[in-house]
Amino acid sequence: MKAAIELRQVVKRYGATTALHGVTLEIGDNEFFTLLGPSGCGKTTLLRMIAGFEDVTEGQILLFGEDISGREPNRRPVNTVFQQYALFPHMSVIDNVAFGLKMKGMDLASRRQRAGRMLEMVHLLAFADRLPSQLSGGQQQRVALARALAPEPKVLLLDEPLSALDLKLRQAMRVELKQLQEETGITFVFVTHDQEEALTMSDRIAVMSAGRVQQVGPPREIYEAPVNRFVADFIGETNLLEVEVEAVEGGMARVVLPGGHRIACPAAAGTAGRHHLSIRPERLAIASQGGEIEATVERVVYLGTDLQIITRLDGGAAFDVRLQNSARVAVPAPGTRVGLHLEEGAARLLAD
Amino acid sequence: MAARRPGERSLLVPLLLPTWAMIGVFMVLPVGVMALYSFLTREFRGGVDWTFSLSAYDQFFFDRGLFGDEAPRLQWAYISIFWRSIWQAVIATVLCLLVGFPTAWFIATRPARSRGVWLFLITVPYWVNLLIRTVSLRFLLRDTGPLNQGLMSLGLVDAPLPVVNTNLAVQLGLFYSYLPFMVLPIYAAVERYNFALSEAAADLYASRWTTLREIVLPLVKPGIVAGCLLVFVPSLGAFLAPDLLGGAKTFMIGSLIDEQIKGSQGNWPFGAAVAVILMTLVLIALVAYARSVTRERSA
Ligand SMILES: Nc1ncnc2c1ncn2[C@@H]1O[C@H](COP(=O)(O)OP(=O)(O)OP(=O)(O)O)[C@@H](O)[C@H]1O
Ligand SMILES: [Mg+2]
Numbered sequence: 001m002k003a004a005i006e007l008r009q010v011v012k013r014y015g016a017t018t019a020l021h022g023v024t025l026e027i028g029d030n031e032f033f034t035l036l037g038p039s040g041c042g043k044t045t046l047l048r049m050i051a052g053f054e055d056v057t058e059g060q061i062l063l064f065g066e067d068i069s070g071r072e073p074n075r076r077p078v079n080t081v082f083q084q085y086a087l088f089p090h091m092s093v094i095d096n097v098a099f100g101l102k103m104k105g106m107d108l109a110s111r112r113q114r115a116g117r118m119l120e121m122v123h124l125l126a127f128a129d130r131l132p133s134q135l136s137g138g139q140q141q142r143v144a145l146a147r148a149l150a151p152e153p154k155v156l157l158l159d160e161p162l163s164a165l166d167l168k169l170r171q172a173m174r175v176e177l178k179q180l181q182e183e184t185g186i187t188f189v190f191v192t193h194d195q196e197e198a199l200t201m202s203d204r205i206a207v208m209s210a211g212r213v214q215q216v217g218p219p220r221e222i223y224e225a226p227v228n229r230f231v232a233d234f235i236g237e238t239n240l241l242e243v244e245v246e247a248v249e250g251g252m253a254r255v256v257l258p259g260g261h262r263i264a265c266p267a268a269a270g271t272a273g274r275h276h277l278s279i280r281p282e283r284l285a286i287a288s289q290g291g292e293i294e295a296t297v298e299r300v301v302y303l304g305t306d307l308q309i310i311t312r313l314d315g316g317a318a319f320d321v322r323l324q325n326s327a328r329v330a331v332p333a334p335g336t337r338v339g340l341h342l343e344e345g346a347a348r349l350l351a352d
Numbered sequence: 353m354a355a356r357r358p359g360e361r362s363l364l365v366p367l368l369l370p371t372w373a374m375i376g377v378f379m380v381l382p383v384g385v386m387a388l389y390s391f392l393t394r395e396f397r398g399g400v401d402w403t404f405s406l407s408a409y410d411q412f413f414f415d416r417g418l419f420g421d422e423a424p425r426l427q428w429a430y431i432s433i434f435w436r437s438i439w440q441a442v443i444a445t446v447l448c449l450l451v452g453f454p455t456a457w458f459i460a461t462r463p464a465r466s467r468g469v470w471l472f473l474i475t476v477p478y479w480v481n482l483l484i485r486t487v488s489l490r491f492l493l494r495d496t497g498p499l500n501q502g503l504m505s506l507g508l509v510d511a512p513l514p515v516v517n518t519n520l521a522v523q524l525g526l527f528y529s530y531l532p533f534m535v536l537p538i539y540a541a542v543e544r545y546n547f548a549l550s551e552a553a554a555d556l557y558a559s560r561w562t563t564l565r566e567i568v569l570p571l572v573k574p575g576i577v578a579g580c581l582l583v584f585v586p587s588l589g590a591f592l593a594p595d596l597l598g599g600a601k602t603f604m605i606g607s608l609i610d611e612q613i614k615g616s617q618g619n620w621p622f623g624a625a626v627a628v629i630l631m632t633l634v635l636i637a638l639v640a641y642a643r644s645v646t647r648e649r650s651a
Contacts, residue, residue, distance in 0.1 A: 051551075051555060052554075053551055053554075072554070073551070073554040073555055074554045074555070074556075074557045074558055074559060075557075078555075079555055079556065080551075080552070080555045082548055082551070082552060084548060086546070086548040086549050086551065086552040087552075088549060088552070088553075088567060089549075089571070090570045090571060099553070099556050099558075099566075100556035100557055103556055103557035103558045103562065104557055147556070148555075148556075151556065151557065
């Protein structure tokens with residue numbers, strides 16, 4: 001994989017507060033790469049450093065192998081789709097889109113033609129002569145996208161571009177964005193705190209927390225093989241239990257749950273002592289008896305496509321089970337004792 | 353715009369009455385009286401004689417020679433006073449803009465907490481009466497004042513720089529009198545400016561200069577125009593600064609009117625006519641500007 005962007009031990013400090021503690025990342029060419037993390041974890045800061053709006057306190061940022069750490073933003077072949085769009089309010093839509101081309105010295109006829117094509121791509125050609133204030137939020141968002149793509153940047157940075165849109169439009173734009181990225185072959189660095197958005201669009205995700213990268217990998221790996229408690233908890237829903245590792249044999253550990261039940265799960269040799277165990281609620285089946293774990297049903301919550309069964313383990317820990325809402329599923333009544341059966345790979349022992 | 357609620361209309365008239373009364377009594381009425389007086393006949397020792405006459409305007413524009421029986425010739429004495437006043441006001445406005453824009457920019461880009469302090473500091477000198485400030489400026493600038501004495505003791509000049517009684521002194525006086533009127537509207541415009549737009553421009557390869565020219569200036573232009581008007585219009589009619597800082601050579605419209613109304617040789621209709629001509633000029637300039645803006649918008 002050829003790296004489009006390489007971050008080497010990048011540190012960002014604002015006075016006494018440290019926003020980023022030594023981030024090292026490699027973002028591949030033509031990749032849809034997502035920075036995912038809770039509010040305040042440093043996603044925007046990282047993006048703004050790549051764009052050149054913030055100085056690098058320590059470390060290096062390389063763009064196609066070239067150190068760009070000290071370079072002015074207008075000299076970086078990188079364009080940004082801003083969270084609040086930042087469209088120029090006194091310019092028509094087409095002038096907004098053509099602005100970057102004008103700055104690059106393209107003549108009037110060619111830039112109007114190219115800007116027109118970009119608008120066509122985002123289905124807004126009919127709105128070319130309007131002012132940004134005469135567009136809806138979703139339309140403005142697409143103008144911002146067309147404007148950033150028009151000068152054919154090598155890397156496109158997107159800071160939560162969908163967060164201001166309503167759910168339906170957001171879902172439609174996810175598909176459009178992904179398609180656009182595949183068609184143009186431009187590297188996208190996408191910032192979001194919405195894990196669903198990250199999982200559906202990305203080639204790879206970097207999960208961040210408190211100025212540090214916790215895990216980098218494709219969506220499936222992030223979801224199914226979280227490396228630590230933070231990632232397991234932040235991505236999707238999960239049951240986190242404190243368990244005691246009894247023994248490890250042939251890559252499988254026998255662990256004791258709070259209620260005294262014993263289950264097996266994959267673990268490295270030499271693992272011992274207390275650990276956290278993550279069990280995804282949709283990787284469980286409910287039976288009236290049997291199963292590795294026994295629990296008492298407390299409540300059934302109707303979620304539309306799913307049913308959430310809230311149970312309590314014998315040791316007192318709350319434990320969620322997700323069932324698909326289908327006519328074939330027998331829904332246990334509150335108060336009944338049930339057996340829970342773990343699918344293969346449902347339980348993961350976490351490093352911390 | 354918010355939709356009008358029922359009943360709002362009936363309230364509108366009584367609520368607006370005080371405003372209309374104010375405008376009527378303090379604006380329309382005096383301007384009307386002034387316009388009327390300009391068409392009356394001069395009464396010596398001030399006042400007017402109630403007979404219609406165009407002599408005030410005739411006196412302003414034409415020279416009929418000593419006996420008044422030659423063909424009228426355009427005379428330049430008063431027109432050149434106008435011309436000088438306009439020129440002085442333009443220079444004062446440009447000075448205010450050159451100093452006021454960076455000042456306003458500086459204040460608007462401070463953290464929100466300290467902006468109030470800076471604005472307060474800008475207005476502090478204006479708590480002192482304009483007359484006293486203008487006289488003080490004369491003391492500062494005169495041959496034996498701190499400016500010239502300082503320059504001489506530093507050995508930068510041998511003789512005092514003649515500043516007082518020059519056009520420069522008047523321009524400095526106007527600049528000093530009206531600077532806050534430039535700073536405040538520009539500050540308000542810059543404060544509303546969204547600095548993310550500058551980042552967006554830089555992101556799209558614009559240099560700092562280009563960003564200023566293509567993004568910042570068009571968006572803060574209303575503030576700049578307002579500031580220029582607020583400085584230019586009163587500068588045009590000012591009489592304190594020209595009187596106290598300039599000499600006979602720097603006579604301006606304001607002094608001319610002042611002399612006609614207050615002076616022992618006063619001529620009220622003529623003073624009123626000068627004021628009407630000044631006001632007409634300003635109105636024509638404003639209308640022309642407003643029309644060019646609307647044309648720009650619709651283009
Ligand atoms: N200009 C600044 N001065 C001081 N601290 C800052 C500044 N900008 C950001 N920070 C701090 O740096 C940390 C990271 O901020 P950042 O904006 O990158 O978060 P984020 O991950 O983008 O959050 P969000 O999802 O809310 O946008 C935060 O703790 C924030 O308070
Ligand atoms: Mg952010």
